[in-house]
Structures are given as structure tokens and as C-alpha cells.
Amino acid sequence: MKVSADGAGVASHAGCELLRELAAATGLVGAWDKALIGTYAGLPFHFPGQVLSDLAVSIADGATSISGLRTLRDQPGIFGPVASTPTAWRALDKVSEEHLVLLRAGRAQARAAAWGAGAAPDLSAELVLDFDATVVIAHSDKQDAAPTWKHTYGFHPLYCFLDRPDVSSGEALAGLLRPGNAGSNTAADHIAVLDMAIESLPPEARPGAEGAPRLLARADSAGATHDFAAACRQRGVGTSFGFPVNGDVRLAICLVPRTSGSRP
Numbered sequence: 001m002k003v004s005a006d007g008a009g010v011a012s013h014a015g016c017e018l019l020r021e022l023a024a025a026t027g028l029v030g031a032w033d034k035a036l037i038g039t040y041a042g043l044p045f046h047f048p049g050q051v052l053s054d055l056a057v058s059i060a061d062g063a064t065s066i067s068g069l070r071t072l073r074d075q076p077g078i079f080g081p082v083a084s085t086p087t088a089w090r091a092l093d094k095v096s097e098e099h100l101v102l103l104r105a106g107r108a109q110a111r112a113a114a115w116g117a118g119a120a121p122d123l124s125a126e127l128v129l130d131f132d133a134t135v136v137i138a139h140s141d142k143q144d145a146a147p148t149w150k151h152t153y154g155f156h157p158l159y160c161f162l163d164r165p166d167v168s169s170g171e172a173l174a175g176l177l178r179p180g181n182a183g184s185n186t187a188a189d190h191i192a193v194l195d196m197a198i199e200s201l202p203p204e205a206r207p208g209a210e211g212a213p214r215l216l217a218r219a220d221s222a223g224a225t226h227d228f229a230a231a232c233r234q235r236g237v238g239t240s241f242g243f244p245v246n247g248d249v250r251l252a253i254c255l256v257p258r259t260s261g262s263r264p
Helices: 016-025 028-039 048-060 066-073 085-093 097-119 187-200 226-234 247-255
Strands: 127-133 153-155 158-162 171-176 215-219 238-241
Touching: 016 028, 016 048, 016 097, 028 048, 028 097, 048 066, 048 085, 066 085, 097 187, 127 187, 158 187, 171 187, 187 215, 187 226, 215 226, 226 238
Parallel strands: 127 215, 215 238
Antiparallel strands: 127 158, 158 171
16 A cells, blocks of 8 residues: 555545554454354355454444445445445344453454554553443334433443553553443443453563553542452552542541551
8 A cells, every 4th residue: 555645546445454454464363353253154245354344444433324335335446345235234243242351352353463563652651541431322122222311212231441651542451342221330340440450451561460550440439339449459450449428428537446557
């Protein structure tokens, strides 16, 4: 591919090809192929790893549904053969809970390769894991869609992003798709996303690894639960949770005995 500022023609969305090549170069496409190829009776024309990678690239390019693949499919001169919408649906339909574990492992391997090639954050500094949920509107009766606490209809997914000033919006580590009526303070969901986020990190950045950076879980009042705090501590992850300081909280702080090594 040649990039020029003074060319005679313009190729729309050409930058997407760089993302596709990155997915292949880091081993992501190959790992996803290996995870799902056993679900096919024979060799497919569109291998599952490339289909899933193309879907991810389409989302990065602004797609909001599987039909967004046509942005890549309509330019075969740049992207080559791209799966049809039905083919993409079938590839997604083959993903079971067991396959999700393999797909996440493949993503972790690709992240390790990217970090090893120079895309890593400063591992000598503390790494901050940001947890937050958001409401995603569904305009029709999608699977698991439900009324939300904002009196809308859709989903309430929970995410974990690695806070990186050098990366816009941070680096996505893990996410959990939840129905719209999922609770904000559901500790089990936060713990599940925490474990997925840790597993998504390269081995040298996980708690307990020799020379690993300190990890800090950061959340608003939705994550400020005893169970989530305890889970973070058990996994060797620090916590920074925001929550309202009412009379009961002030009283509890005042009742904590002060030791010789404590701060005022």
C-alpha cells in the first residue's frame, strides 16, 4: 500500500486495511481461526478469524451493525474478498461460551505481541483499570434487551479500559454484555470483568509476575461494593472507588483506630 498526500484519486476508508494487517501481524486472525475452525465441516472460503477481524475493523470504522461490513466489501481492490452479511452471522453463531474463552486467549496473545513490538504502556508505572457501564439503546426487540434504569430500552454493558493518555479513550481490555435492567452495583459482574481484564493483559503485566507493575482498579459508586473490593485485594489489585460520604461513612472513618504508622 502506498500513502500519498498528492495522489490523483481518493480511496475511501483505506486506513481500515492497516488495522486488518495489524490483526494478522499480531497473530489475532490466526488465533481466532484456530479457535473456531473445528466448527466447520470443511475448509471455509471465508475463514472465521478474518470474518471476526473484519467485523472489529468495521466497528472501529463506525459501523453499528453487521451490515456495516459492506464498507469493506464494496472496495475489493483494497480489502479483497470480504464475507457477506449472512456469512458473518453464521460465523458469530458458531461462537459458544467455550469458544469465547479461546477467543479471549487469542486476543491476549495478540496484545502481548503488540506490546512486545513497542505498543506497551510504561510498565514501570502504575497501570489503572477503569470500570464503567453505559446504556446502549436497542431500537427493536433484540436478544437480552430490556428496560433500563434511564427509562429507555436496550443493554447495560460493563467495560474495563486501561487508562492510557497516549491512546484515545484508553485501551479496551474486557467487557460484559448485560441486559438493560442489569444492576449498577452488581459485584459479580465487576469481578467477572476484572478477571477477564487481568487475563487480557500480557503475562508480565499480571499481578504476581516478577517485576509486574502495580494495578489499580478505579470505579465510581457503582463499583464501590465490599465484594468487588475484596476480590481486587485477593487478586493483588489496588482500589480507588468513589462513593457518597454520608453520616454513616464519616462515623465509620472516625471509629477506625489510628496506629503509629497511619496517616492523619
